[in-house]
Amino acid sequence: MIGILKHFINRVFKDLFKGRKQLKIGLYGPPNGGKTTLANRICKDWLGEEMGTASPIPHETREINIKESINIKSGKKELDFNLIDTPGIATKIDYEDFLKHGMNEKESKKRAKEATKGVIDAIKWLDEMDVVIVVLDATKDPFSQVNITIIGNLAAREIPVLIVANKVDLRKSKIKKVQAAFPQYPVVGISAKFGNNVDEFYESLFTVVN
Amino acid sequence: MLTLEIVPYREIEKLSSLGRIRKLLKIAMENKIVLLEGRLSREEETELIKTTMEEIDDEFAGIELAVIPPTSDKDSRVMQFRNTLVNILAGNRLGLTIIGPASVVKEIKKDPSKIQLFTQDNNKKKKRR
Structure with a gap:
């Protein structure tokens, strides 16, 4: 009960000051899903520079990284936000x-x-996030408990979610399996590494934010 | 030897969130697989991951976690409503939670229709001790 009340007060205050502060978009997901690769793609597309180092070794990102004031445009639509790249969430290390x-x-x-x-x-x-992009490796099992727990928590906090099924350039990728696992959320398949389908990703981001 | 410990929901029902997490994690840290009747709340699941991270050291590598929810999107609305009502009235006692120490459980594969639990090769892990 106290948790619900605390959450309600947080949301009310968030809404009150929404107009004044920069929107925070977080990248969440399990390790090696491609969060930093996507962060780099977004930053390269709109700022012309990379944000962090991606690596095939899990847990390359071990600290919260923030890139401030990213401005993306699509037609008449415009979005200003701070991008927060987070370490991969796991139950074992x-x-x-x-x-x-x-x-x-x-x-x-x-x-x-x-x-x-x-x-x-x-x-x-x-709790700090306004919108979360959950980055999943589309070649892996989407039903892992970490994915379900992250997305369930975001739902409980009423934080809008966009699911990215990353690595669609790989033969083993199965976007439909990701969509089937989370039917109540928008899912966009991309290759953050090669830039496949990123335009659709930006369009989906506009939709989720609005 | 593989040890399973079945925890009835009544054993955690009256504990605080932190108490529940500590109790379940303590069993997992004793290298036992926990089968909990029912489930933790979503917030408690996240806290369980956080607390697990705090406990990780050279000997304890964390846990494998899987929750079988009482309802799925494919269930009828009547069934979903019934289970929601039971959860409200009796706590999260429907469903099943599996928590296994990473040194024992290699992977829990979850499919909507089945759960497969794969154990570690113990000889490999013994080398570490």
């Missing part, structure tokens, strides 16, 4: 997994420790 990527034990343990802190920070930031 095993330093031994990093050893398989050629890191030594000390580096692996350090990365694991930083990654756990990153997950905690990403969860703490959920």
